[in-house]
Amino acid sequence: MQAYLRSQLRTIHGGYHQSSRSNTAACSSGFDYAIAYRSHYLIRSSTIHGGTFFEGDLFGCVFGDFPGNLAGVLTVHNAEVLSGIVISQLVRKGTPVVYGSAWTTFDMRQANVVIGAPETALMRIAGAQLARFYHIPSHTIGPDSDSHCLDEQNAWEKFLTLHSAFTSGVNLVVNAGMFATGLTVSFEQLVLDNEMAGIVYRLVEGIEISPQTIALGVIKRVGPKGNFLEEPHTLKYLRSSEHWEPKLSSRCVYEKWIEDGGKDV
Structure with a gap:
């Protein structure tokens, strides 16, 4: 050996x-x-x-x-x-x-x-x-x-x-x-x-805390009753690693899950 x-x-x-x-x-x-x-x-x-x-x-x-x-x-x-x-x-x-x-x-x-x-x-x-x-x-x-x-x-x-x-x-x-x-x-x-x-x-x-990530600028700009969906800031973090994207886990509504066959993992 x-x-x-x-x-x-x-x-x-x-x-x-x-x-x-x-x-x-x-x-x-x-x-x-x-x-x-x-x-x-x-x-x-x-x-x-x-x-x-x-x-x-x-x-x-x-x-x-x-x-x-x-x-x-x-x-x-x-x-x-x-x-x-x-x-x-x-x-x-x-x-x-x-x-x-x-x-x-x-x-x-x-x-x-x-x-x-x-x-x-x-x-x-x-x-x-x-x-x-x-x-x-x-x-x-x-x-x-x-x-x-x-x-x-x-x-x-x-x-x-x-x-x-x-x-x-x-x-x-x-x-x-x-x-x-x-x-x-x-x-x-x-x-x-x-x-x-x-x-x-x-x-x-974890969560990154910095002057940029606390997003005060975009929060002030959108303001009360506003919508963050159309903000470039939202798109930036949508395409980042900020939010984990599953490859297997189900996140759809029940009806969609049934429509797709109702399979478990």
């Missing part, structure tokens, strides 16, 4: 020295035991020589590899990520690093790992805060769901995890198109996730 990974990087970059100077591949490492690395991590670490940036990730399980409370999980995870960063610098000094956090928890009744829980949303936020504390770029997973189909549970869990990841300021968010605790992927889910990402991205952009 070690030789294969390094040969792939050399093929992409046209030689070992070229690949060593380029950081276009990610080495994402998880932990099978609490605060312990296994041999597979050392194999992955060796690829850092071949133009890879290191990303410490959490794939452990609450109540097993981690304590049962969230603060305890953060403590163990933080130690694992920071120690992984140290190892990456010993392998190749100056290797770019990412503070990874693939947050999961555990449902004791079902004896199953879950990723769409509110606790994992909280951990996304906490992980982003830790990354900012250390001035390290951050990564997390989302939108995620434990539902096995494209139903309402899928929607609320996806939106919860995506919103928490985006609004926490995470730099890299992955897992679009995946559901069933990350064990299934579909093109339909990818399209739905793209719609949700557009909504959340617009929320993150």
